[in-house]
Amino acid sequence: MMETATEEKRRRDVSFGEMYTWHEGMEWNPVERVILERRSVRRYKEEQVPEKLVRRVLEAGRFAPSAGNSQPWKFIVIRDPGMLEEMEKYVRLRCRLLKFLLDWESSPLGRLSWFLSQVYIRLMPNELHPIPFGAIRLIADGKLRLFHGAPTVILVLMDRRGVSKPQVDVGICGQNMVLAAHSLGLGTCWVGFVELFKFGTKWKRKLGIKWPYRLMEGIALGYPVGEPDGMVARELHEIDWWEDGRKRAVF
Amino acid sequence: MGYLTFRERMTIPTYNDPEACRVGKVVIDHEKCNGCGNCALICPGACLYVAGIGKDRKAYMIERMVPDCMSCNDCAAICRRGAIKAAHGYDFGGFYKVLHRAEMVPPRNF
Ligand SMILES: Cc1cc2nc3c(=O)[nH]c(=O)nc-3n(C[C@H](O)[C@H](O)[C@H](O)COP(=O)(O)O)c2cc1C
């Protein structure tokens, strides 16, 4: 009850800055608000998203910029609860295996596990960064879900033959869809852990993930429980600013 | 601000060593918190829980030596009472040393 009341309030109380213009200190315009208020949503209602709404979100992806207009993406939409559940199970099993091999704190392999983790972290410093390393353990223990119970998932595949750096294009395309979805009242969460499907021959065959396609990311989509969106504090980044023949640091 | 020394670049931090790593950390204002538990339900690091009964029901951070908090502030966003927020960003040091950052601030409308 309280939730719906605050939700409504949020919708009514907004005063927006104008679009397509700027003056100092003006209110956030609707586009900025969506960008700044978007948070990753990790709790969804069971209610399915209407097909037309998903189609509308996909349109935002179709019109993303891409190097040489090569549009090096392919989408797979999954809305079958049984299938999503199976995918979830598969990833949990994979994470259990990884935890068994690499999590030196809990692995029965002891020192061998420490050695393995040190080798693999050096080989895959991005995939095994401390944050995903911790997430592997959490997924294995059932404390973090793959798709967070979202009723719709968009898998974003990359065509390896894209112009220049197709990874960048795929990221832009995905974020277009994410922002459109939030502006339409949906919640989303990027799901990098779909990476683990690349170890599953069965899933790759079923989903048709083969050359020239590479599965890049998943996007969970659904109606959020509560009000997860909102502006928060984040780290300032030091920016090098060159002007008047010298450089200064700007935050 | 500097970059990485050669030594840092070659050092993989021990992920579960609180001496080596500064992980995310939240501060919870128990005056404001009503123990609704929303933050605990959505925390991607599973590092929050609620305990206590009635008026004393409040959110806490788990007692793991190195919790999986990534300072995302998603807990702060979902909290209707403004009772929780990340105190600082994470920095695992060594190879993963965080570069060119400063304190956490909300969006600024220049
Ligand atoms: C490429 C990418 C992959 C991600 N993968 C996951 C994931 O597998 N699971 C998850 O819960 N969150 C995932 N996230 C969400 C991030 O954790 C989140 O964006 C970050 O903590 C910042 O929080 P915010 O999105 O609420 O601003 C991913 C985000 C990106 C951009």
Ligand code: SF4
């Ligand atoms: S969401 Fe806020 S009020 Fe609810 S338990 Fe967490 S900190 Fe307390």
Ligand code: SF4
């Ligand atoms: S900042 Fe993010 S990871 Fe840390 S406690 Fe809050 S929701 Fe969890």
